Amino acid sequence: MGTKLSVSLEGANSPETAPRVDRPPTFDPQYGFERPRKVREMKATWEEMEQWKLKPGQRDYCAHHLISLMKCQTQNAPFAGHACDGERGAWDKCEYDDHIMRIKEFERERRLLQRQARKEQTA
Amino acid sequence: MLAPRLQKAINASRSFHLARVMSMRGPLTFDGWYPRDHKPSAPPTNEAERRAAAVKYGLRPEDYHSMDKDDVVKFAGDYPDLGIITYDHKDPYEAWTDRQNRRNWGELVPIDMMRYRGDRLTFTGLEAEDYTTWGSIVMCLRVLVPMALIAWYFCNDDPNALRWRNPAMPKQYPYDFYRAYPFDDPRKYPIVNYSFDLE
Numbered sequence: 001m002g003t004k005l006s007v008s009l010e011g012a013n014s015p016e017t018a019p020r021v022d023r024p025p026t027f028d029p030q031y032g033f034e035r036p037r038k039v040r041e042m043k044a045t046w047e048e049m050e051q052w053k054l055k056p057g058q059r060d061y062c063a064h065h066l067i068s069l070m071k072c073q074t075q076n077a078p079f080a081g082h083a084c085d086g087e088r089g090a091w092d093k094c095e096y097d098d099h100i101m102r103i104k105e106f107e108r109e110r111r112l113l114q115r116q117a118r119k120e121q122t123a
Numbered sequence: 124m125l126a127p128r129l130q131k132a133i134n135a136s137r138s139f140h141l142a143r144v145m146s147m148r149g150p151l152t153f154d155g156w157y158p159r160d161h162k163p164s165a166p167p168t169n170e171a172e173r174r175a176a177a178v179k180y181g182l183r184p185e186d187y188h189s190m191d192k193d194d195v196v197k198f199a200g201d202y203p204d205l206g207i208i209t210y211d212h213k214d215p216y217e218a219w220t221d222r223q224n225r226r227n228w229g230e231l232v233p234i235d236m237m238r239y240r241g242d243r244l245t246f247t248g249l250e251a252e253d254y255t256t257w258g259s260i261v262m263c264l265r266v267l268v269p270m271a272l273i274a275w276y277f278c279n280d281d282p283n284a285l286r287w288r289n290p291a292m293p294k295q296y297p298y299d300f301y302r303a304y305p306f307d308d309p310r311k312y313p314i315v316n317y318s319f320d321l322e
Contacts, residue, residue: 007290015283022282025292029317037317042297046310056300056309061316102291104319109292 017117019109027112062098065091163200166192176201180231190234197234205233210241 011018019025030036044063052067069087076083166189167173177187180203190197190204197204213225220228224241233239276284295316298309 003290004287008286008288011288012283012285018283019292020282021288021290021292023293024295033321035321038320038322040295040297040316040318059298059300060294060296098294099291101319102294105292106290110290 017110017113019106019113021106025105025109027109031112060098062091062094065094163202166190166201172201176203181229182231199234202234203231205231207235207239208233209239210243 007018040061042061042063044059044067048067049059049063052070054063054066058066065087069084069091072084072087073080164176167176173187173189174184176189177184179201180187182203186203188204190199190202192198210225213219215225217225219225226232237243295314297314297316299312299314300309302312303309
């Protein structure tokens with residue numbers, strides 16, 4: 001609660017330590033981790049995405065869930081109804097986790113910016 | 124067994140009488156009220172007729188002025204010309220029978236009364252005194268200036284301006300679609316993204 005307001009005020013009042021949300025993170029992605037982070041794996045192939053005519057915005061890391069959902073819907077057409085609830089739930093969960101990861105990236109960027117500002121102040 | 128009324132209807136030789144319907148046609152009538160008593164008659168030509176017309180309309184003879192015959196809009200026989208009496212000419216604090224229209228019961232109605240009702244024209248000029256050039260300019264500006272300020276505020280493209288922002292980084296994609304746009308192949312520009320799981 002209040003996160004959106006505090007983030008908005010922080011962005012306006014202290015822009016030096018507030019992350020820019022219109023560009024990817026600026027720090028080294030591996031900085032500060034004990035072991036290297038896993039590379040995100042794109043499971044759907046380009047040919048599959050072409051076959052199912054996915055838009056550029058849909059060609060994200062959850063595209064394989066979306067493709068299985070579309071496949072299920074075409075198989076059960078025209079009465080797909082609740083037949084594809086499992087696929088839909090999996091896709092929604094993937095997109096939700098993706099958004100949570102974006103929030104984590106934001107928080108990491110914010111803390112690293114504040115840390116950098118602290119270090120510059122002491123130096 | 125049939126009801127007696129239905130039995131009667133079946134036995135009747137004529138159930139529909141045209142005269143009953145035809146007698147219902149015609150103007151709405153009231154007992155004891157005749158349009159001829161209220162219809163304007165011909166305009167008065169001599170002094171005796173003028174006095175009679177004044178009595179007919181409940182006016183003093185010196186107050187009765189017959190309407191100009193050439194005024195084809197207002198002329199109606201001997202109906203008197205009362206002059207222009209607007210809503211604003213009447214005292215708002217008098218105990219009118221009809222306060223909303225400032226009319227008393229039985230008061231003679233000017234023939235062009237509908238033009239000078241309370242919600243229509245007035246000739247007092249009181250509302251003209253309220254008009255000033257700057258008053259109307261200010262009335263426009265108090266709408267336009269806030270609209271311009273709001274538009275300026277929301278069109279401000281300063282990334283650090285105060286606005287609602289979500290605490291989330293942009294969505295990650297495996298290909299750089301922006302760089303490949305419009306005709307290039309995004310597969311030539313892959314992007315490596317890292318998850319928060321460690322190896």
